[in-house]
Amino acid sequence: AEIDSSTKIDPLIPLSDGSSLSLLANIGLLGDLRVARGYGLRGIGLYRSEFPFLIRNDFPSEEEQYRIYRRIFEAFEGGPVYMRVLDMGGDKQLGFLAGDSEPNPFLGLRAIRFTLKNPEILSTQLRAMLRAGLEGDLNIIVPFISGIEEIRQMRSIMERASLELSEQGIEHNEKPKLGIMVELPSVGYLLEELSDEVDFMSIGTNDLVQYLLAVDRTNTNVSHYYQPLHPAVLRFIARVAEVCSSKKIPLSVCGDSAADRNMARFLMGLGIRIFSIAPGSVSGIHEWIKNNNNVEDHKEFSRNLLRLGSTREIREYIDSQNHEAD
Ligand code: PEP
Numbered sequence: 001a002e003i004d005s006s007t008k009i010d011p012l013i014p015l016s017d018g019s020s021l022s023l024l025a026n027i028g029l030l031g032d033l034r035v036a037r038g039y040g041l042r043g044i045g046l047y048r049s050e051f052p053f054l055i056r057n058d059f060p061s062e063e064e065q066y067r068i069y070r071r072i073f074e075a076f077e078g079g080p081v082y083m084r085v086l087d088m089g090g091d092k093q094l095g096f097l098a099g100d101s102e103p104n105p106f107l108g109l110r111a112i113r114f115t116l117k118n119p120e121i122l123s124t125q126l127r128a129m130l131r132a133g134l135e136g137d138l139n140i141i142v143p144f145i146s147g148i149e150e151i152r153q154m155r156s157i158m159e160r161a162s163l164e165l166s167e168q169g170i171e172h173n174e175k176p177k178l179g180i181m182v183e184l185p186s187v188g189y190l191l192e193e194l195s196d197e198v199d200f201m202s203i204g205t206n207d208l209v210q211y212l213l214a215v216d217r218t219n220t221n222v223s224h225y226y227q228p229l230h231p232a233v234l235r236f237i238a239r240v241a242e243v244c245s246s247k248k249i250p251l252s253v254c255g256d257s258a259a260d261r262n263m264a265r266f267l268m269g270l271g272i273r274i275f276s277i278a279p280g281s282v283s284g285i286h287e288w289i290k291n292n293n294n295v296e297d298h299k300e301f302s303r304n305l306l307r308l309g310s311t312r313e314i315r316e317y318i319d320s321q322n323h324e325a326d
């Protein structure tokens with residue numbers, strides 16, 4: 001559906017402490033670009049680059065990828081674009097690699113594990129991203145990081161790709177920012193070391209909840225165990241926010257739960273100021289934050305949630321708060 005100008009939002013929502021909350025979009029297919037732009041969003045907080053791969057029978061060439069990525073930068077001139085390198089595996093299986101089926105795909109050759117095993121696929125993708133982001137605010141996100149080695153290998157492959165482009169005289173972005181998805185539990189114990197290796201971090205709550213609580217996010221038999229407001233999830237996120245703030249690492253949240261007003265409130269209370277969410281959820285959460293922009297309230301809300309040790313108590317507390325607000 002077309003979005004008229006009356007649905008435009010303010011992508012930098014002013015908060016009571018003088019800071020502002022930046023809303024960016026999560027997109028996969030280029031069709032979402034129009035929606036994100038229609039709302040007046042400034043940029044893309046998560047481009048799920050696997051989508052063009054999923055709908056075909058082979059790997060797109062560097063040139064084909066370049067043309068797709070270019071359109072994203074053209075749509076958001078000057079705005080930040082966070083491009084995630086391939087996150088294959090798990091729930092996103094490539095049809096043409098079906099022979100490689102695994103008993104536990106969510107614990108298998110997913111994302112960075114797949115691309116480090118197939119470095120030429122990664123290099124090709126990085127070349128296309130570096131070229132497309134020539135004059136843009138290019139941020140490259142690496143999914144499924146479990147430790148320090150993966151991000152170091154990733155950086156060296158990226159630097160090599162850049163060097164090769166230079167040697168070939170091909171114009172590209174020589175200073176992209178490189179960051180990680182915070183979505184595996186091990187990262188919670190390596191935050192200090194990882195902060196020395198990255199330019200930013202982005203919390204992916206979809207997988208974080210799945211892996212922290214050992215709940216397959218696609219399995220309806222266990223969906224009641226899939227609890228973004230579980231105390232372990234909240235405490236994990238609080239720790240990430242604390243370390244990123246002390247290490248001055250920009251932090252965003254790009255999991256779907258950032259669009260939930262209770263989670264949004266909690267995240268704002270922790271000082272997180274960049275949310276990337278599905279374009280369809282933008283207007284609802286924008287409206288809510290605009291009308292609830294008191295940072296002191298959110299801080300108190302977060303502090304109180306962090307004291308509670310069960311999802312049930314957390315829910316009860318939230319209900320009592322929302323009741324008060326009605
Ligand atoms: C996430 O895991 O929260 C995320 C944003 O990435 P995806 O849903 O693509 O795994």
Ligand code: MG
Nearest residue numbers: 183204206207
């Ligand atoms: Mg993920």
